[in-house]
Amino acid sequence: MVAREPELADVWNWLGEIPDPEIPAISILDLGIVRDVAWSNEGGARTLRVAITPTYSGCPAMRAIECDIAARLAREGIAHLAIDVWLAPAWTTDWLTESGREKLRAYGISPPRVRAADPHAPIDLISAVEEQAACPRCGSFVVELVSRFASTPCKALYRCTTCREPFDHFKSH
Amino acid sequence: MASDLQTATFDYLLRLGDNALVLGQRLSEWAAHGPILEEDLALTNVALDLVGHARLWLGYASEIEGNGGDADRLAYFRDQREYRNVLLVERPNGNYADTTARQFLFDTWHLYLLQALSSSRDERIAAIASKAAREVAYHVRRSGDWTIRLGDGTETSRERMQAALDAAWPYTGELFASDEIDRDLSERGIACELETLRTPWRAHVERVVAEATLAVPTDGWMHSGGRRGRHTEALGYLLAEMQSVARSIPATQW
Numbered sequence: 001m002v003a004r005e006p007e008l009a010d011v012w013n014w015l016g017e018i019p020d021p022e023i024p025a026i027s028i029l030d031l032g033i034v035r036d037v038a039w040s041n042e043g044g045a046r047t048l049r050v051a052i053t054p055t056y057s058g059c060p061a062m063r064a065i066e067c068d069i070a071a072r073l074a075r076e077g078i079a080h081l082a083i084d085v086w087l088a089p090a091w092t093t094d095w096l097t098e099s100g101r102e103k104l105r106a107y108g109i110s111p112p113r114v115r116a117a118d119p120h121a122p123i124d125l126i127s128a129v130e131e132q133a134a135c136p137r138c139g140s141f142v143v144e145l146v147s148r149f150a151s152t153p154c155k156a157l158y159r160c161t162t163c164r165e166p167f168d169h170f171k172s173h
Numbered sequence: 174m175a176s177d178l179q180t181a182t183f184d185y186l187l188r189l190g191d192n193a194l195v196l197g198q199r200l201s202e203w204a205a206h207g208p209i210l211e212e213d214l215a216l217t218n219v220a221l222d223l224v225g226h227a228r229l230w231l232g233y234a235s236e237i238e239g240n241g242g243d244a245d246r247l248a249y250f251r252d253q254r255e256y257r258n259v260l261l262v263e264r265p266n267g268n269y270a271d272t273t274a275r276q277f278l279f280d281t282w283h284l285y286l287l288q289a290l291s292s293s294r295d296e297r298i299a300a301i302a303s304k305a306a307r308e309v310a311y312h313v314r315r316s317g318d319w320t321i322r323l324g325d326g327t328e329t330s331r332e333r334m335q336a337a338l339d340a341a342w343p344y345t346g347e348l349f350a351s352d353e354i355d356r357d358l359s360e361r362g363i364a365c366e367l368e369t370l371r372t373p374w375r376a377h378v379e380r381v382v383a384e385a386t387l388a389v390p391t392d393g394w395m396h397s398g399g400r401r402g403r404h405t406e407a408l409g410y411l412l413a414e415m416q417s418v419a420r421s422i423p424a425t426q427w
Contacts, residue, residue, distance in 0.1 A: 057304055058225020087229070088300035090307060147211035148315045149218040153308070157211060173307060 011037050018072050021064040025107035032095025035086050047080040053091045056153045093173045110136045112172040133169040135160035181354050183237045188400055190230030191258035197223030198415050208269055222308045229301045249419035253409050260399040261344040263408040270323050274337035277316035281377050282348045284309045285370045294362035317381045324385025339390045346395025
């Protein structure tokens with residue numbers, strides 16, 4: 001039991017210290033997958049409920065993220081924790097924070113552009129390159145798509161035709 | 174399972190989950206065998222998405238079944254006759270054109286189906302479908318790209334791509350044939366009539382196949398039965414490999 005219930009603002013700060021297991025340059029808050037944090041009464045025990053959402057349905061990092069959250073909050077003496085997985089609304093890269101985008105770029109991954117488009121609009125299924133990626137190394141927009149999937153489902157593989165370096169692009173999703 | 178609705182929904186979820194699981198397993202067979210590194214990664218990423226979808230659909234199915242099981246139980250301890258996937262997805266990988274044709278014809282159908290299910294009155298189905306649809310949009314673009322690249326490629330790749338489309342085509346009829354479960358759940362606003370997917374599917378397939386300089390195969394006799402548990406020989410081998418470890422040590426915690 002904790003002597004005093006931690007403030008939710010502190011909980012958010014602690015969660016902000018947890019790196020994404022696959023892209024440790026950004027935190028799980030930068031990634032936008034923590035959807036809600038709240039205290040509730042569960043069978044007489046004050047329980048912290050943390051809601052997270054998967055980036056992709058098959059994301060193998062979800063279990064690791066749940067374990068990381070439980071371990072980090074246990075260090076702060078939170079004994080009763082419940083982690084909910086929310087599927088709706090579906091995660092979008094629009095939830096990536098501004099600082100998260102900058103950290104991605106510094107890490108060598110081209111960040112997704114903000115997708116202002118209506119998510120229900122018809123999807124163009126044939127366009128050769130669906131979005132503009134910029135080389136994180138030299139900033140050039142003269143790039144070519146090598147593969148729609150890279151080291152993880154959330155990234156595509158591009159090559160900069162200016163500096164010739166290949167790079168990962170975090171797909172707008 | 175108490176009601177007719179629950180029985181029908183359970184069966185419907187098995188169809189969705191088994192399509193994703195069987196195709197995900199098929200694509201996993203390409204791991205470390207892809208023709209180029211990028212494709213090796215792409216195929217296994219698509220497989221990962223599909224296995225993720227299967228986990229969500231089968232997880233929901235096992236909750237409705239309500240006998241204390243889970244998605245793994247449904248995946249590893251059902252036999253061939255209890256699998257409800259369409260025959261197209263269990264077809265062996267063949268050469269790269271065969272894998273591409275199977276994927277392209279399925280992906281296109283899969284996307285339109287998931288888009289329709291995104292407005293299902295069953296909120297859980299709607300949530301899983303709208304999440305999955307966005308992932309499948311990438312699958313459609315990739316398999317369409319490769320259909321074009323192989324079709325409008327060398328003489329050999331063009332020949333193989335056409336042969337692959339021709340061979341997969343008789344397995345596409347099943348994708349558009351509603352049965353009583355589809356119709357019952359459609360009337361309740363939960364599922365969709367499969368016939369409604371044919372026009373958009375056909376339009377996209379024609380567009381890509383034309384760009385690939387290939388011919389859309391002629392409709393002829395169509396195979397069916399997978400959605401009722403009548404499968405081709407190929408599924409048995411796939412399940413034997415996928416299920417062997419779980420069945421040899423069934424009580425293990427992973």
